[in-house]
Amino acid sequence: MSKRLTQVLGMLPEARRFVVEGAQLVREQCAVVVALERGGHDILDAVEHLELLEGMQAEYIDHLQRLERQVVVLVRPE
16 A cells, blocks of 8 residues: 555545534534524524535535545556
């Protein structure tokens, strides 16, 4: 196994964890927005925070997908 493949494989668990935890944070913030809206509260800050989390989640997913593509390339026989 190449050093590069070992490095990429080593990064996958953390990248997957970030995606899972990010999804949970997005769900929780969605619930906050809904609860605030139902209570008649201003939701602007909560929505802005949700948008920030969604942007970060998209970056986490992109990073994970790049790592997964690198693994495929690195294990492909030449």
